[in-house]
Amino acid sequence: MIDLLLHNGDLVSETDVIECPFSDNHFVVAKLDIQKSPNILKQIECRNLSSVNILKINSLIEEIDFQQIRNYDDINEKWLYVKNKITEIIDYVAPLRKITVKNMNQFPWYDDYLIFLKHQKNAAYKRYTRTLSLNDKETYNSMNSLFNSYNEEKLIEYFKEKSMNDLKIQRNFPNTILRK
Numbered sequence: 001m002i003d004l005l006l007h008n009g010d011l012v013s014e015t016d017v018i019e020c021p022f023s024d025n026h027f028v029v030a031k032l033d034i035q036k037s038p039n040i041l042k043q044i045e046c047r048n049l050s051s052v053n054i055l056k057i058n059s060l061i062e063e064i065d066f067q068q069i070r071n072y073d074d075i076n077e078k079w080l081y082v083k084n085k086i087t088e089i090i091d092y093v094a095p096l097r098k099i100t101v102k103n104m105n106q107f108p109w110y111d112d113y114l115i116f117l118k119h120q121k122n123a124a125y126k127r128y129t130r131t132l133s134l135n136d137k138e139t140y141n142s143m144n145s146l147f148n149s150y151n152e153e154k155l156i157e158y159f160k161e162k163s164m165n166d167l168k169i170q171r172n173f174p175n176t177i178l179r180k
Contacts, residue, residue: 011032011033011034012030012031012032012033013031013032013033014030014031015028015029015030015031016028016029016030017029041100041101041102042100042101042102042112042115043098043099043100043101044098044099044101044112044115044116044119045096045097045098046096046097046099046116046119046120047090047094047095047096047097048094048097049094050127051135051136051139053093053094056093057089057090057093057094060089060092060093061085061086061089064085064086064089066082068081069081069082099119101115101119107155107158108158109151109154109155109157109158110154111154113150114147114150114151114154117143117146117147117150117151118147120143120147121140121143121144121146121147124136124139124140124142124143124144125140125144127139127140128140
């Protein structure tokens with residue numbers, strides 16, 4: 001710690017030594033001038049898949065005339081027909097929209113999908129606390145579980161790519177934090 005204070009004098013604004021009441025050692029305290037990085041606004045694409053919209057999508061899918069699928073001979077053409085019909089309905093009921101989320105204190109392994117899942121989980125929680133509906137609670141629990149499992153997967157993947165040298169505290173540790 002003292003080595004950090006001596007070699008990074010431009011970051012240290014105040015220091016003090018405090019006696020320890022239960023030991024003959026002393027505490028070294030320092031006030032560091034580390035500027036917080038600005039919040040980065042990130043845009044993600046999402047859909048409003050509320051329970052009402054899901055019901056609308058389901059009812060419109062039930063109205064699709066799947067008899068026309070017989071007009072196609074190739075299985076890929078049949079799949080493309082079904083996929084396009086369902087995509088048209090989803091785009092009609094819940095079109096893609098861009099939302100802006102603050103990228104506050106995101107971990108390095110957060111990608112767009114994880115940020116999206118976090119936003120969906122938080123939105124589901126807010127909806128549940130407003131309505132106290134069992135459907136909204138199930139939606140929140142599902143989103144929370146999905147977020148946690150994907151977060152854990154990305155965390156493990158992130159640290160698997162790191163070497164032991166990446167994880168050791170280096171002499172210029174505060175400078176490393178400032179650059180990120």
